[in-house]
Amino acid sequence: xxxxxxxxxxxxxxxxxxxxxxxxxxxxxxxxxxxxxxxxxxxxxxxxxxxxxxxxxxxxxxxxxxxxxxxxxxxxxxxxxxxxxxxxxxxxxxxxxxxxxxxxxxxxxxxxxxxxxxxxxxxxxxxxxxxxxxxxxxxxxxxxxxxxxxxxxxxxxxxxxxxxxxxxxxxxxxxx
Amino acid sequence: xxxxxxxxxxxxxxxxxxxxxxxxxxxxxxxxxxxxxxxxxxxxxxxxxxxxxxxxxxxxxxxxxxxxxxxxxxxxxxxxxxxxxxxxxxxxxxxxxxxxxxxxxxxxxxxxxxxxxxxxxxxxxxxxxxxxxxxxxxxxxxxxxxxxxxxxxxxxxxxxxxxxxxxxxxxxxxxxxxxxxxxxxxxxxxxxxxxxxxxxxxxxxxxxxxxxxxxxxxxxxxxxxxxxxxxxxxxxxxxxxxxxxxxxxxxxxxxxxxxxxxxxxxxxxxxxxxxxxxxxxxxxxxxxxxxxxxxxxxxxxxxxxxxxxxxxxxxxxxxxxxxxxxxxxxxxxxxxxxxxxxxxxxxxxxxxxxxxxxxxxxxxxxxxxxxxxxxxxxxxxxxxxxxxxxxxxxxxxxxxxxxxxxxxxxxxxxxxxxxxxxxxxxxxxxxxxxxxxxxxxxxxxxxxxxxxxxxxxxxxxxxxxxxxxxxxxxxxxxxxxxxxxxx
Numbered sequence: 157x158x159x160x161x162x163x164x165x166x167x168x169x170x171x172x173x174x175x176x177x178x179x180x181x182x183x184x185x186x187x188x189x190x191x192x193x194x195x196x197x198x199x200x201x202x203x204x205x206x207x208x209x210x211x212x213x214x215x216x217x218x219x220x221x222x223x224x225x226x227x228x229x230x231x232x233x234x235x236x237x238x239x240x241x242x243x244x245x246x247x248x249x250x251x252x253x254x255x256x257x258x259x260x261x262x263x264x265x266x267x268x269x270x271x272x273x274x275x276x277x278x279x280x281x282x283x284x285x286x287x288x289x290x291x292x293x294x295x296x297x298x299x300x301x302x303x304x305x306x307x308x309x310x311x312x313x314x315x316x317x318x319x320x321x322x323x324x325x326x327x328x329x330x331x332x
Numbered sequence: 333x334x335x336x337x338x339x340x341x342x343x344x345x346x347x348x349x350x351x352x353x354x355x356x357x358x359x360x361x362x363x364x365x366x367x368x369x370x371x372x373x374x375x376x377x378x379x380x381x382x383x384x385x386x387x388x389x390x391x392x393x394x395x396x397x398x399x400x401x402x403x404x405x406x407x408x409x410x411x412x413x414x415x416x417x418x419x420x421x422x423x424x425x426x427x428x429x430x431x432x433x434x435x436x437x438x439x440x441x442x443x444x445x446x447x448x449x450x451x452x453x454x455x456x457x458x459x460x461x462x463x464x465x466x467x468x469x470x471x472x473x474x475x476x477x478x479x480x481x482x483x484x485x486x487x488x489x490x491x492x493x494x495x496x497x498x499x500x501x502x503x504x505x506x507x508x509x510x511x512x513x514x515x516x517x518x519x520x521x522x523x524x525x526x527x528x529x530x531x532x533x534x535x536x537x538x539x540x541x542x543x544x545x546x547x548x549x550x551x552x553x554x555x556x557x558x559x560x561x562x563x564x565x566x567x568x569x570x571x572x573x574x575x576x577x578x579x580x581x582x583x584x585x586x587x588x589x590x591x592x593x594x595x596x597x598x599x600x601x602x603x604x605x606x607x608x609x610x611x612x613x614x615x616x617x618x619x620x621x622x623x624x625x626x627x628x629x630x631x632x633x634x635x636x637x638x639x640x641x642x643x644x645x646x647x648x649x650x651x652x653x654x655x656x657x658x659x660x661x662x663x664x665x666x667x668x669x670x671x672x673x674x675x676x677x678x679x680x681x682x683x684x685x686x687x688x689x690x691x692x693x694x695x696x697x698x699x700x701x702x703x704x705x706x707x708x709x710x711x712x713x714x715x716x717x718x719x720x721x722x723x724x725x726x727x728x729x730x731x732x733x734x735x736x737x738x739x740x741x742x743x744x745x746x747x748x749x750x751x752x753x754x755x756x757x758x759x760x761x762x763x764x765x766x767x768x769x770x771x772x773x774x775x776x777x778x779x780x781x782x783x784x785x786x787x788x789x790x791x792x793x794x795x796x797x798x799x800x801x802x803x804x805x806x807x808x809x810x811x812x813x814x815x816x817x818x819x
Contacts, residue, residue: 169509170389170404202508203407207456208494249407262487282405283389 158215159198161308163301164252165222166202172284173277176224177201179286179294180275184301197305204249210259210267218308219270221252222297224277224290231293232275234300234317239267269310271317273297335630335751337758340366340375363757363778371767376758378750378782379617390740395421395731400511402727406744406788408452411445411500412720414513415582416727419716421515423603424731426708433701434517439582440693441503441512442718443686446581447537448496449721450638450683453786454544455489458676485547488540492683495530495537499690502526517705527694534691538652541684545656548680552673553663563672563756563781566591567633568624569640570748572602572719577646579657579685581719587644588624588634593668596624602717605726611743621750622743633751636723637785638678643668648681650688656681672756672784679786720745722786746787756781 163184167177181201188194200212205221213219221237239257250258252272259267275297278287286294300320304313343366366375386405390398399417403410415438422430430438497507504510505520512518552559570588574580577587586600586608600608611620612629623632634640643661648654660669660677693699716727723745730739746753760781764774 168404168407170401203410206493207452207490208497210490211494258486258490262490282385 157195159196160215160217161197161220161305162212162216162218163197163199163220163222163305164202164205164209164212165199166204167224168203170283172279172281173224173287173290174280175286176275176277176290176294176297177222180222180297180301183294183298184305187298187302188305191306193305196308205252205255206250207255207258209250209255210262213256213259213267214263216268218310218313219256219268220304221270221272222301223252223272223274224280225274226277226280228274228276230276230289231296232273232300232320234271234273234304234313234320236314236317237270237272269313271304271313273300273304335754337373337376337761338754343375363782365761365765367765371765371769373761373766376754376761377616378754378757386742386744387740390729390742391737393737394735395424395729395737396515396735398729398737399513399515400509403509405742408788409445409449409720409722410508411441411504411510412718412725412745413727414504414510415442416716416718416720416725417729418513418515419583419718420714420727420729422716423714424711424729425515426710427516427706428708429706430517431701431703431706433521433698434704434706435583436693436696436698437503437518437520437522437704438513440522440690440699441500441510442582443689443693444496444499444503446496446721447541447683447686447690448493448500450679450686451489451492451496451544453721454548454676454680454683455486455492458783488543492537492540492544495533496686498533499530502530514705516707519704521701521704522699524700527699530690531694534687534694538684538687538691541680541687542652542656545677545680545684548677549656549659552677559673560669560671563760563784564670565752565755565759566670567635567752567755568596568627569644569668570624570634570636571641571644571724572717573645574649579641579645579648579653579682581641581682581686583718586717586724589644589668591668591670593643596626602726603715605715605717605728609743611747617750619747619750620743622748623751634748635752635785636745636748637675637721638682639669639672639675640723641719642678642681648685650685650692653681653685653688656684672781675784675786722746722788723748744788746785749785749787753782753785753787756784 163181165177165181165184167174169175169178178201181199185199188197188199200209202209225233237252237256239260240253241257252270256267256270275290275293277290300316303316345368362379364375364377364379365373367373389405390402393401398421399414402413402417405413418438422428500510501507502522503520504512512520568588568590570586572580572584573587574584585598586602586605587598588596590596597608608625609622610625611622613620621629621633623629624634625632642657643664648657660681663669712732713730714728718725725745726741726743728739728741729737732738757778760777764777768774
């Protein structure tokens with residue numbers, strides 16, 4: 157059975173803070189298993205988004221894209237997104253909006269509501285480790301992800317997005 | 333300097349146009365054009381502006397880690413690196429000849445990758461140019477534009493790529509970060525259920541691939557004046573060829589021809605590649621410029637990839653692709669076709685061949701054998717070569733007695749095409765930019781020439797917040813005169 161929520165976590169584990177996506181994919185998968193939510197959420201990890209990910213949107217009620225960002229306001233942003241015909245000059249990756257647009261055009265239907273969780277990265281060099289700043293932001297991102305995935309409704313996600321847009325995300329005191 | 337338009341005699345007097353994908357991810361390539369006051373082109377260069385550091389990434393690692401870790405060099409063709417590294421390390425572990433099952437499983441994985449990569453390139457990257465024209469609205473020139481105007485074509489592109497990804501998943505173990513190929517063989521056979529699932533799909537995949545060849549053939553033939561001449565340059569070409577000179581993406585010997593199709597060398601064991609190929613460093617790019625030693629740097633550069641492979645082989649072993657190869661050779665009129673846009677046609681012939689080979693292999697019972705590994709006398713050095721989607725890929729390693737990689741040298745497909753891509757954009761700049769104001773449509777002509785080679789300039793990183801492609805016209809004082817930006 158198709159899980160109603162799909163989470164795309166993209167990035168290269170060997171490219172410094174580009175590893176934020178794969179790191180969070182692993183943590184989210186572990187948390188979902190412990191929380192008994194593994195059947196409700198499918199986590200898809202990849203180097204980058206591509207056209208075939210449009211097929212992974214079939215039968216979903218919500219979609220979340222997780223990625224590192226180079227110029228994203230620190231520590232992270234959560235924003236709704238939708239299909240858009242973005243221009244591209246390369247095969248190498250699609251933006252979330254383009255994946256949603258491919259779905260709309262190839263399936264002949266609107267894609268599910270979608271959000272982008274973008275965590276700011278600092279260093280993307282080949283062979284570089286995750287920076288300390290990115291590691292800390294991964295923890296903040298997990299807080300957001302737990303909140304989102306425990307309550308997978310567009311209205312709830314929009315509330316979280318609005319709250320995060322109002323000020324920097326902070327971790328609750330004492331939360332390791 | 334011998335290459336026309338590579339270096340202007342007085343660059344300080346000229347205006348500079350930079351076609352600069354400024355994003356970190358895709359932005360490792362940049363085109364700069366120097367123009368004088370009459371917009372006459374004096375210098376054109378495709379630069380790689382970031383040091384990629386592949387070799388440093390690998391050196392110091394235990395050799396058995398290498399086939400997995402090198403997949404992280406390139407997010408678009410990780411299987412090529414996985415298999416080229418495995419082949420080099422086969423030599424290190426003394427596995428000169430794999431078991432039939434291991435070789436066929438690797439071949440299946442590789443042909444799955446060729447299919448998905450070629451499908452992605454054709455349906456996502458090049459068909460928008462070909463179906464809409466180079467000067468069309470930029471928002472239409474992507475997969476979304478294709479999907480809007482040709483929904484069935486776009487859907488096939490997605491499903492062809494998905495099928496190739498599934499072939500990779502069942503042979504490599506996972507869709508990304510696969511571990512299926514190891515030094516000396518593979519670690520997993522194909523189950524009956526996996527085979528049957530692929531068999532259910534493969535017949536329509538072959539048919540769609542045939543349709544794709546006919547589509548690009550039709551597009552090409554409708555405008556021969558453009559397709560036979562756009563960005564054209566003559567060059568040597570190289571690939572590996574299999575038994576009897578067959579087209580072979582997985583294994584063979586090196587063959588090179590000159591621009592008239594005459595053999596330069598043939599039957600060369602790629603363990604000896606360094607005797608035949610040298611890499612030149614130029615100060616303005618991090619990407620090296622390989623050339624055939626026997627001909628020297630000025631005459632010895634070459635192109636690789638589909639256009640080289642389809643014309644370098646004697647025949648193709650599968651019937652539909654062989655029929656299409658003959659059609660292409662007939663169209664070329666008995667001498668090698670050098671037009672960069674012919675890459676698209678030959679790329680689709682290769683996709684068809686990949687689909688046919690996958691179908692054949694799925695009927696081969698060797699894929700279910702448990703005889704997957706061999707070993708032999710340990711060696712200290714090995715070279716692995718494979719025909720990756722974009723062209724010939726070399727992995728060369730030396731390993732010490734503690735199993736640590738002490739030397740790594742990679743010549744990736746895009747590096748093999750470095751001089752060729754530069755020549756193509758110089759031709760386009762001369763033909764289309766000379767004396768004109770830079771417009772978005774003219775910019776796209778440069779990109780069309782680059783895209784024909786399907787270069788891999790990014791190599792496996794992706795993040796949001798990318799900036800779009802930008803062009804800046806800057807005068808000799810560094811003042812921004814004119815700019816174009818895609819957003």
